Amino acid sequence: MAGPDPAVAAVRSAVRPGLTGPVLVACSGGADSLALAAAVAFEAPRAGVPAGAVTVDHGLQPGSAERAATTAGLLRDLGLDPVLVRRVRVGTAGGPEAAAREARYAALSAAAGEHGARVALGHTRDDQAETVLLGLGRGSGPRSIAGMAGSRPPWWRPLLGLPRASTRAACTALGLPVWDDPHNTDPAFTRVRLRTEVLPLLEDVLGGGVAAALARTADLLREDTEALDELAAAVADPTDCAALAPLPAALRRRVLRRWLLEAGTGDLAAVHLHAVDALVVGWRGQGRVDLPGGGGVVRASGRLALQGPRADPSAPPSEEPHP
Numbered sequence: 504m505a506g507p508d509p510a511v512a513a514v515r516s517a518v519r520p521g522l523t524g525p526v527l528v529a530c531s532g533g534a535d536s537l538a539l540a541a542a543v544a545f546e547a548p549r550a551g552v553p554a555g556a557v558t559v560d561h562g563l564q565p566g567s568a569e570r571a572a573t574t575a576g577l578l579r580d581l582g583l584d585p586v587l588v589r590r591v592r593v594g595t596a597g598g599p600e601a602a603a604r605e606a607r608y609a610a611l612s613a614a615a616g617e618h619g620a621r622v623a624l625g626h627t628r629d630d631q632a633e634t635v636l637l638g639l640g641r642g643s644g645p646r647s648i649a650g651m652a653g654s655r656p657p658w659w660r661p662l663l664g665l666p667r668a669s670t671r672a673a674c675t676a677l678g679l680p681v682w683d684d685p686h687n688t689d690p691a692f693t694r695v696r697l698r699t700e701v702l703p704l705l706e707d708v709l710g711g712g713v714a715a716a717l718a719r720t721a722d723l724l725r726e727d728t729e730a731l732d733e734l735a736a737a738v739a740d741p742t743d744c745a746a747l748a749p750l751p752a753a754l755r756r757r758v759l760r761r762w763l764l765e766a767g768t769g770d771l772a773a774v775h776l777h778a779v780d781a782l783v784v785g786w787r788g789q790g791r792v793d794l795p796g797g798g799g800v801v802r803a804s805g806r807l808a809l810q811g812p813r814a815d816p817s818a819p820p821s822e823e824p825h826p
């Protein structure tokens with residue numbers, strides 16, 4: 504008897520090793536997550552693992568509720584159980600794309616918590632390549648160029664090693680009706696232009712395999728950044744300037760970033776981190792560093808300390824005495 508189509512087999516092989524516990528497939532109805540859902544539905548019973556699915560209705564396009572219902576029907580037909588439909592309210596912060604993503608990830612994460620499951624996402628090697636290129640072009644630093652992790656609970660991305668063409672081919676071979684999100688071809692989106700204009704041009708210049716090379720870059724960088732993050736987490740006192748000063752800058756800034764994020768200061772731009780770092784190394788008596796959330800950091804008696812919002816934000820920073 505002939506085996507499954509090669510693309511179907513490739514997607515199944517990608518999910519098999521990771522099926523070690525309950526999983527919910529996050530499915531938009533697009534080719535990537537539909538191929539993923541089909542592979543999980545096939546492999547999970549063989550692995551003795553419960554597998555369901557979630558589809559999120561962002562409520563942004565006319566007919567979105569019907570589309571979510573159609574996707575849910577397909578997922579049930581594949582044998583996934585339970586199949587959840589989550590309707591979310593999309594805010595406006597950061598633009599419509601970012602707001603939809605935030606609402607979606609919040610809903611998926613909540614579903615993961617309720618069901619004690621990991622959430623499988625359909626990101627492919629091409630998505631990873633686009634993420635790396637975007638990070639490079641925007642100068643967003645190693646954390647961004649390191650791309651998406653294959654497994655970081657509750658998220659699981661088993662298809663990061665596969666080209667997008669495989670998921671499309673798998674859906675075709677299985678006769679699954681794919682929903683093509685019009686956003687995925689709208690040149691108003693930076694990611695779409697990267698996909699349709701920049702990556703093909705790079706392939707022309709550098710030869711094929713650019714997406715794979717970019718994804719490999721992400722893997723290498725992720726190893727480095729994870730190692731540095733672990734070293735940073737092991738630093739006992741992130742406020743002791745004498746202990747921090749001799750550390751390499753890459754490590755020191757990670758320690759500071761971690762300390763500030765854990766204190767709930769909100770996301771920080773490089774400029775804030777550099778200013779806080781300058782309180783530690785080469786300090787010349789400068790005063791408070793204001794942070795985006797309204798709080799601030801000062802240095803006093805050789806230690807860093809967090810402060811709340813200024814009473815009068817227009818007042819100049821108070822001068823700290825020279826050491």
Ligand SMILES: Nc1ncnc2c1ncn2[C@@H]1O[C@H](COP(=O)(O)OP(=O)(O)OP(=O)(O)O)[C@@H](O)[C@H]1O
Nearest residue numbers: 529530531533534535536557558559623624625626
């Ligand atoms: N509406 C949604 N409901 C549930 N999961 C979603 C939804 N939209 C995206 N996802 C999940 O997030 C992953 C990445 O989404 P994104 O829109 O960035 O990628 P995509 O390449 O268009 O994926 P797909 O082909 O599966 O739509 C999807 O593969 C899927 O797992």
